[in-house]
Amino acid sequence: MTEPSIDIAAHSSPLRERHVALGARMTSFGGWEMPLQYGGILEEHRAVRERAGLFDLSHMGELFVEGPEAGEALSAALVSEPRRLAVGKAQYSMICASNGGILDDLIVYRLGDERFLVVANAGNAPLVSDLLAQRIAPYRAILDDRSLATALCAVQGPRSVEIVAPLTDLDLAAIRYYGISEGVVAGIPALVARTGYTGEDGFEVFVDTERAGGLWDALWSSGLAHGLAAVGLGARDTLRLEAGMPLYGNDLDPSVNPFEANLGRVVRLDKVNEFVGREALRRIAENGPARLLVGLAMTGRGIARHGYPVFSGQRATGVVTSGTLSPTLGRAIALAYVAPGDAEPGTILEVEIRAVRVPAEVVPLPFYRRPR
Amino acid sequence: MVPQDLRYTKDHEWVRLAGDVATVGVTKFAADQLGDIVFVELPAVGVSVAAFATFGVVESVKAVSDLFSPLSGVVTEINPALAGQPELVNGDPYGEGWMVKLKVADPTELAELLDPAAYDQLIAEA
Numbered sequence: 272m273t274e275p276s277i278d279i280a281a282h283s284s285p286l287r288e289r290h291v292a293l294g295a296r297m298t299s300f301g302g303w304e305m306p307l308q309y310g311g312i313l314e315e316h317r318a319v320r321e322r323a324g325l326f327d328l329s330h331m332g333e334l335f336v337e338g339p340e341a342g343e344a345l346s347a348a349l350v351s352e353p354r355r356l357a358v359g360k361a362q363y364s365m366i367c368a369s370n371g372g373i374l375d376d377l378i379v380y381r382l383g384d385e386r387f388l389v390v391a392n393a394g395n396a397p398l399v400s401d402l403l404a405q406r407i408a409p410y411r412a413i414l415d416d417r418s419l420a421t422a423l424c425a426v427q428g429p430r431s432v433e434i435v436a437p438l439t440d441l442d443l444a445a446i447r448y449y450g451i452s453e454g455v456v457a458g459i460p461a462l463v464a465r466t467g468y469t470g471e472d473g474f475e476v477f478v479d480t481e482r483a484g485g486l487w488d489a490l491w492s493s494g495l496a497h498g499l500a501a502v503g504l505g506a507r508d509t510l511r512l513e514a515g516m517p518l519y520g521n522d523l524d525p526s527v528n529p530f531e532a533n534l535g536r537v538v539r540l541d542k543v544n545e546f547v548g549r550e551a552l553r554r555i556a557e558n559g560p561a562r563l564l565v566g567l568a569m570t571g572r573g574i575a576r577h578g579y580p581v582f583s584g585q586r587a588t589g590v591v592t593s594g595t596l597s598p599t600l601g602r603a604i605a606l607a608y609v610a611p612g613d614a615e616p617g618t619i620l621e622v623e624i625r626a627v628r629v630p631a632e633v634v635p636l637p638f639y640r641r642p643r
Numbered sequence: 644m645v646p647q648d649l650r651y652t653k654d655h656e657w658v659r660l661a662g663d664v665a666t667v668g669v670t671k672f673a674a675d676q677l678g679d680i681v682f683v684e685l686p687a688v689g690v691s692v693a694a695f696a697t698f699g700v701v702e703s704v705k706a707v708s709d710l711f712s713p714l715s716g717v718v719t720e721i722n723p724a725l726a727g728q729p730e731l732v733n734g735d736p737y738g739e740g741w742m743v744k745l746k747v748a749d750p751t752e753l754a755e756l757l758d759p760a761a762y763d764q765l766i767a768e769a
Contacts, residue, residue: 308678311678311679312678312679312703312704312705313679313681313704314679505678505704505705508705509704572726573682573684574681574682574702574707576707595704595705596681596682596702596704598704603682625684625700
């Protein structure tokens with residue numbers, strides 16, 4: 272088997288020593304050296320579903336956009352409408368090319384009337400930073416790329432509130448899902464967002480990079496009594512897949528448009544102003560996408576993986592873009608692009624796994640929904 | 644130190660040969676490298692395998708790895724427990740985690756494999 276190689280030019284997280292001390296196996300991801308796993312992916316995955324997990328997400332990009340026309344500028348740069356956000360709320364968004372291809376998926380948080388935070392994927396952060404700078408240039412708004420100056424820790428799981436609440440002055444109950452607030456956590460000035468990539472309740476806490484160690488240590492100590500576990504990128508991937516969330520690089524890339532990826536609801540074609548990709552996306556919405564991203568549950572024996580072809584009878588219909596063995600469901604699940612005619616839940620397709628066609632059923636997303 | 648009664652391939656499979664019956668699995672080093680094993684694909688009984696050719700696949704959560712046979716032979720048994728409990732490979736790689744038994748054509752092929760000391764050295768340098 273192959274060892275994951277670490278690119279010596281990669282960024283290091285401020286929490287690297289802590290991960291190594293916890294026995295993490297490190298990996299290269301998006302230009303950063305990050306923990307892949309500590310005790311094991313299945314164990315970490317279960318910890319998040321049953322109790323809580325602590326994630327180092329310092330590799331993500333944090334881009335602040337501020338100014339009297341910040342909202343307008345972002346509306347022109349992205350496919351969503353950030354001006355509809357109330358202060359303290361967030362929205363999922365995408366930045367697209369003029370042909371409608373997805374260049375990154377993002378969360379946009381509104382911190383003030385004239386202040387927004389855009390969080391980009393690690394591997395795309397430098398590109399998104401450049402693109403945003405270009406696209407907002409005509410507006411009275413400035414971009415402050417604080418990706419390297421900002422660290423991010425997430426606590427995700429049913430015990431998240433009990434773990435974070437004792438550390439902060441903020442009333443966490445008042446921060447609803449997709450909300451964000453500024454406050455103090457463990458004595459450290461922080462942004463606390465009720466967002467995540469696991470399908471569980473939880474918080475993403477942004478602090479200045481040099482305070483990251485203090486934040487991690489405080490969350491760790493508070494979490495001890497609640498069974499908090501350190502969780503790496505391996506389990507982050509299985510968790511998001513169970514929650515039906517796409518991963519840029521696997522399920523989304525510049526060859527995919529939002530309508531194909533089932534993210535048409537994010538595109539506000541009714542925005543009054545121009546935005547990059549508008550004309551192409553309008554045409555795609557009108558004609559219908561050429562393929563659709565669906566959830567597959569394997570009904571035969573085998574695990575569907577990225578790149579495996581999908582068939583409907585003898586006809587090739589698409590390709591798997593993400594797949595794994597779901598620890599919660601105990602069966603193999605996947606995301607795949609298929610012909611629109613084959614996208615109806617209940618449709619039986621086949622995934623070719625090492626020259627053998629294994630049956631799979633199209634199922635609605637998400638695969639897993641947390642108990643309320 | 645790895646079990647002293649086994650022989651090893653460079654790809655981290657082990658074999659125990661008793662007469663002309665070989666039992667094959669993957670080493671603890673391999674299982675640890677792979678992480679949680681969630682799926683094992685083995686050949687059918689009666690299939691012929693050649694030394695150093697692939698005879699199946701072992702899958703962790705994140706990756707698919709080929710299995711290479713240490714010896715040539717015909718598959719006589721596959722471990723029935725692995726379909727439902729692939730984690731046996733992680734928990735007991737040299738015992739309950741065994742994968743296939745082969746009736747070997749040529750026991751002298753064993754000499755091509757690494758002895759325990761050589762395998763220990765291989766993994767120490769990895």
